[in-house]
Amino acid sequence: MITSEHILKRREDYDGTSPFPTAAEQVSAGRAQTGLTATIVVLPFVALGTGLLLAWGHGVVLTDLLLAGALYMVTGFGVTVGFHRLLTHGSFTARPWLRIALAVAGSMSFQGNVIDWVAVHRRHHAFTDRPGDPHSPYRYGTSLYGQLRGLAHAHLGWLFTDDLTPASRYAPDLPADPAMVRVARAFPALCALSLGLPFLAGWAISGSLYGGLTAFLWAGLVRIALLQHVTWSVNSLCHVVGSRPFATRRHDRSTNLWPLAVLSFGESWHNGHHSEPTCAVHGLDRHQIDPAAGLIRLFERLGWATGVRWPDPGRVERRRRTGLSEGARTSAGP
Numbered sequence: 001m002i003t004s005e006h007i008l009k010r011r012e013d014y015d016g017t018s019p020f021p022t023a024a025e026q027v028s029a030g031r032a033q034t035g036l037t038a039t040i041v042v043l044p045f046v047a048l049g050t051g052l053l054l055a056w057g058h059g060v061v062l063t064d065l066l067l068a069g070a071l072y073m074v075t076g077f078g079v080t081v082g083f084h085r086l087l088t089h090g091s092f093t094a095r096p097w098l099r100i101a102l103a104v105a106g107s108m109s110f111q112g113n114v115i116d117w118v119a120v121h122r123r124h125h126a127f128t129d130r131p132g133d134p135h136s137p138y139r140y141g142t143s144l145y146g147q148l149r150g151l152a153h154a155h156l157g158w159l160f161t162d163d164l165t166p167a168s169r170y171a172p173d174l175p176a177d178p179a180m181v182r183v184a185r186a187f188p189a190l191c192a193l194s195l196g197l198p199f200l201a202g203w204a205i206s207g208s209l210y211g212g213l214t215a216f217l218w219a220g221l222v223r224i225a226l227l228q229h230v231t232w233s234v235n236s237l238c239h240v241v242g243s244r245p246f247a248t249r250r251h252d253r254s255t256n257l258w259p260l261a262v263l264s265f266g267e268s269w270h271n272g273h274h275s276e277p278t279c280a281v282h283g284l285d286r287h288q289i290d291p292a293a294g295l296i297r298l299f300e301r302l303g304w305a306t307g308v309r310w311p312d313p314g315r316v317e318r319r320r321r322t323g324l325s326e327g328a329r330t331s332a333g334p
């Protein structure tokens with residue numbers, strides 16, 4: 001296993017273009033871990049193919065699509081507003097019941113338990129695009145081959161490596177919170193719920209077992225696959241393709257990628273996010289759709305969220321790269 005001391009010792013040498021010093025030492029996860037991850041990753045994707053085959057010539061039942069849309073929103077906001085903006089970055093304070101509800105909703109997205117998710121993401125911000133980053137597309141260097149291999153690693157490959165991110169070090173506040181420990185322990189049960197709910201709803205609405213099964217396929221597996229790949233695209237594409245209007249830390253190559261804005265609920269304004277990670281808004285410019293920020297605003301109006309870190313226009317402008325300062329990188333955020 002690669003220890004963090006190992007990384008600390010050698011990441012100082014990183015020049016921004018060569019493969020990370022630890023890249024060649026990558027160790028695969030154990031067989032059981034690989035099998036479990038493969039099931040979680042591949043099964044929903046296979047379901048998409050099965051779903052398309054079944055739907056061929058028949059179309060898709062409207063109920064299945066509505067159920068899929070509703071569960072995509074619940075789990076998607078759980079990840080973006082809950083796991084990411086609230087629990088990783090503390091962009092606002094939520095009422096205790098809302099904090100738990102968001103952690104439960106995010107857990108139903110099949111992206112790992114809440115404590116591990118937060119620890120990995122905080123580590124990504126601590127070492128963005130340099131040795132120590134758990135999922136940087138620059139891991140294998142900036143040659144064409146290295147870049148393609150890095151994209152695959154950042155999207156999916158990193159899930160199959162033995163590269164533990166200790167929560168005690170990166171997210172000690174969560175294991176200290178009994179409610180979050182309970183939600184993390186319930187992760188397998190919440191995954192089962194995430195698949196069971198659409199099956200039962202489809203069965204109840206259509207009155208047939210077949211109706212339950214197609215709902216399970218579309219609103220269960222296919223919905224999970226779509227959200228997984230959208231989230232992983234933020235890790236992969238949103239560090240390679242797109243614009244970089246704001247200054248970020250040295251080596252940080254996060255980008256804003258508009259085509260993913262709606263599906264990612266605003267998370268693809270990733271350069272805006274990396275320029276000030278604790279800010280509740282990622283789409284900092286006008287017309288940058290940011291549904292997650294909209295939901296936080298609604299929570300604030302209802303009195304469920306307080307201490308929201310809304311953007312400060314002056315600070316946003318100071319971080320904006322101008323023609324003159326293009327390429328200059330300043331320190332910002334944790």
Ligand SMILES: [Zn+2]
Binds near residue numbers: 124239254274
């Ligand atoms: Zn990032």
Ligand SMILES: [Zn+2]
Binds near residue numbers: 089121
């Ligand atoms: Zn973040």
